[in-house]
Amino acid sequence: MIFASDNWAGAIPAVLDAVAAIGREGPAAAYGNDSTTARLEARLAELFEHEVAVLLVTTGTAANALAIAALAPPWGAVLAHEEAHLAIDECGAPEFFAGTRTLRLPGQRGKLDAEGLAARLAEIPRGLHHGELSVLSLTSPNEYGLVYAPGELAALCDVAKAHRLAVHLDGARFGNAVARLGCTPAEATWKAGVDVLSFGGTKGGCLMAEAIVAFDPALKEKLAFLRKRSGQLVSKQRLISAQFEAWLTDDRWLSAAAHANAMADRLATAIAAAPRARLAWRPQANEVFAFMTAAEAERLQAAGARFYDWSVAALGPEDRPEPGEKLWRFVTSFATTEMEVAAFAKLLRG
Numbered sequence: 063m064i065f066a067s068d069n070w071a072g073a074i075p076a077v078l079d080a081v082a083a084i085g086r087e088g089p090a091a092a093y094g095n096d097s098t099t100a101r102l103e104a105r106l107a108e109l110f111e112h113e114v115a116v117l118l119v120t121t122g123t124a125a126n127a128l129a130i131a132a133l134a135p136p137w138g139a140v141l142a143h144e145e146a147h148l149a150i151d152e153c154g155a156p157e158f159f160a161g162t163r164t165l166r167l168p169g170q171r172g173k174l175d176a177e178g179l180a181a182r183l184a185e186i187p188r189g190l191h192h193g194e195l196s197v198l199s200l201t202s203p204n205e206y207g208l209v210y211a212p213g214e215l216a217a218l219c220d221v222a223k224a225h226r227l228a229v230h231l232d233g234a235r236f237g238n239a240v241a242r243l244g245c246t247p248a249e250a251t252w253k254a255g256v257d258v259l260s261f262g263g264t265k266g267g268c269l270m271a272e273a274i275v276a277f278d279p280a281l282k283e284k285l286a287f288l289r290k291r292s293g294q295l296v297s298k299q300r301l302i303s304a305q306f307e308a309w310l311t312d313d314r315w316l317s318a319a320a321h322a323n324a325m326a327d328r329l330a331t332a333i334a335a336a337p338r339a340r341l342a343w344r345p346q347a348n349e350v351f352a353f354m355t356a357a358e359a360e361r362l363q364a365a366g367a368r369f370y371d372w373s374v375a376a377l378g379p380e381d382r383p384e385p386g387e388k389l390w391r392f393v394t395s396f397a398t399t400e401m402e403v404a405a406f407a408k409l410l411r412g
């Protein structure tokens with residue numbers, strides 16, 4: 063009953079096999095000059111139906127920070143939701159690597175909307191003394207497990223572009239969003255106006271593999287220097303490329319995500335029927351949110367369930383916890399089983 067996070071899961075067997083196979087293969091050129099990395103780059107261009115620059119790194123934090131550094135000058139300002147991982151959970155990495163400031167925007171359940179963004183952009187002071195507004199960073203699925211449909215994304219990107227902002231998308235769980243939306247990776251990114259995607263593989267079934275995917279290949283050189291300077295140019299990069307390649311093969315990334323999403327739906331149904339928990343909202347990816355008391359959470363945790371409490375800062379009035387309740391997050395993964403969810407459902411009823 064591990065619902066703490068999807069990065070608690072191991073890795074998909076095909077990913078592990080690919081790492082073992084490439085490790086046995088013998089020598090290959092270092093620093094990404096190998097044939098596996100070249101193949102992966104071509105595969106990602108095909109997947110996104112667009113020319114791309116691909117830079118592999120080991121963490122989502124690095125992907126986000128370097129993406130921002132590629133898009134913004136050091137005197138730039140980045141707009142992000144106030145609960146965005148990049149704004150509050152990365153120890154200032156984007157500010158450190160990019161030199162930028164992060165301006166935090168409110169938005170219910172972690173989402174920004176085009177109207178709110180336009181209104182905020184109209185009032186943010188600009189000019190020499192304030193820095194240059196440079197990037198809008200969005201997250202999908204976001205910190206509350208909600209996704210931006212292509213239309214919502216396009217509306218936000220249109221506002222950003224009208225203000226000459228580049229758009230970064232934190233896709234630490236991009237597969238879960240695409241699997242849920244049923245759209246193409248292109249529709250979920252550049253077709254809507256996204257310039258750079260942090261494409262997360264780790265939470266979706268890799269060991270540690272994150273790709274910075276820039277839809278303007280001219281960003282490649284800048285990103286390459288940034289990655290080296292940040293210590294993220296892994297010399298045996300083929301080990302990361304092999305993970306990503308195996309994960310994309312036969313659409314494993316999508317089937318793993320669809321499975322995690324389906325497990326989240328089951329979990330949500332169990333929570334909705336529980337006597338001492340309330341489903342906060344229907345999941346749109348692989349994260350489920352529930353209100354319950356700390357005492358009830360402790361009872362579940364004492365029986366072996368793993369999950370964390372969550373910030374209520376971005377909840378609207380209709381989402382408010384009742385007195386004594388807290389918000390809790392449950393994350394499913396490719397490794398979550400129906401039995402695990404059924405065992406938890408039984409525990410919830412107990």
Ligand SMILES: Cc1ncc(COP(=O)(O)O)c(C=O)c1O
Pocket residue numbers: 120121122123124126147148201203204205232234235264
């Ligand atoms: C939305 C989001 N972005 C980025 C990250 C960063 O991942 P990492 O822990 O690999 O730096 C996470 C990890 O929890 C996340 O949830």
